[in-house]
Amino acid sequence: MLEWSTDEELFALMRTELSTCPVSDVMEQLGFLHPMLPPEIRPVRSDLVLVGRAMPVQDEPPVPYGVPVRFDAKPFGLLFESIDALRPNEVYIASGGPIHAARFGEFLSMRALALGAAGAVINGSIRDAGRVLELGLPVFAQGTYAYGLQRRHNVVDYRCSIRIGEVRVRPGDLIFGDGDGVCVIPHEAEREIIPKAVAKNRLERSVREEILAGRSLADAYAKYAVM
Template identity: 45%
Template sequence: MSDWTTDTELFALMRTELFSAVIGDVMDRMGLRHQFLPPYLAVLDRRMIIAGRAMTVLEADVFDEATDGARTPLMAKPFGLMFEALDSLGPDDVYICTGASPDYALWGGLMSTRALHLKAAGAVLDGYVRDSNEILELGLPVAARGCYAQDQAPRGKVLDYNVPLAIGRVRVEPGDIVFGDCDGVLCVPRDREREVVAAALDKVRGESAVRKALQEGMSTVEAFETFGIM
């Protein structure tokens, strides 16, 4: 019988029992060896845990906040489809954005306020955030390259959302699980999530037994031979 029946139960379980290293380990064993996003992405606070479903957002660089007469109507629209993308967030969604140069912030305090109201699980930005003190006060889990206050308004626009993305070597599909903590951010493909999470729970519970055995004096050689975990 599964440990969860709903997404709410699943993500609560992941936040409570799992961590990025153990999820990454079990995916390695399943042949899913390129699921960690680049190591420059880090949570704003080491205690933050992101666990939810990807609401993917594609950003692109531009050179004016609004350009009249362009062939693409989005060029005349400040921020492109950013507001629509943000408003599309649902409970347990993670706003995950890439495509822009790392020259400006992709997320800020007002966006965090809206995301919290929509009960989103957090945000992952392949770029920078600003209003970081406000985000920390709000408590929304956010991972990014770092903090940099330069505004996106005249520099970037959202072109589309809920479309496939690539961040580093990782393909992220809408609805995939995004998990992040102080050791990294990774993506669990939706069609493999049940076996990945079940295996990660087995491993982390097994590691508790190994830890207890080591504390009681068992050698690492004997522990690995006994439990098959290290």
């Protein structure tokens, strides 16, 4: 059975041995009905891989008050505090507020990198996409859009439980993203899920080799029962 003593060992194992496909398959087999975040959440570049611990962030639209156009007295709410709260190997994962507003960009990426963050997952848009890519921080989002944050959303809480689509994300859950999407692995189940996913991935390598050697898909499936 696969074992690891530290997150660094676990993350290295996942990068070497896994993709989100076998992880998602195994989670569904184990009864997790929604292992993946919504398919609209994609890497800003298809070859990016993200592995880390969730640091969830809750956004909400600003609350208007007064006339004619006044909003919450503190611009962006707890946005800056939420970024500064990041710890090494954590994933800034945010939801809530309007989807089209860009709630992550160059400056936030710079600060996240300086703090050792693993990356970011935004249930919405980002901006400064070219600069974010140059910085090298793995970022997943619904797209890119120039509209900024102010008057469109505020961070109201962080290091809290959030919901993205049908998936509950809690502090410390394992976040795994690649070109096929983002998987959320509950912390308490990762020692059951990861070894089974690695075993499935190794079986898939055998299937791949047999197909390359000329075996039919039906025969390969009959032999290995994976696809």
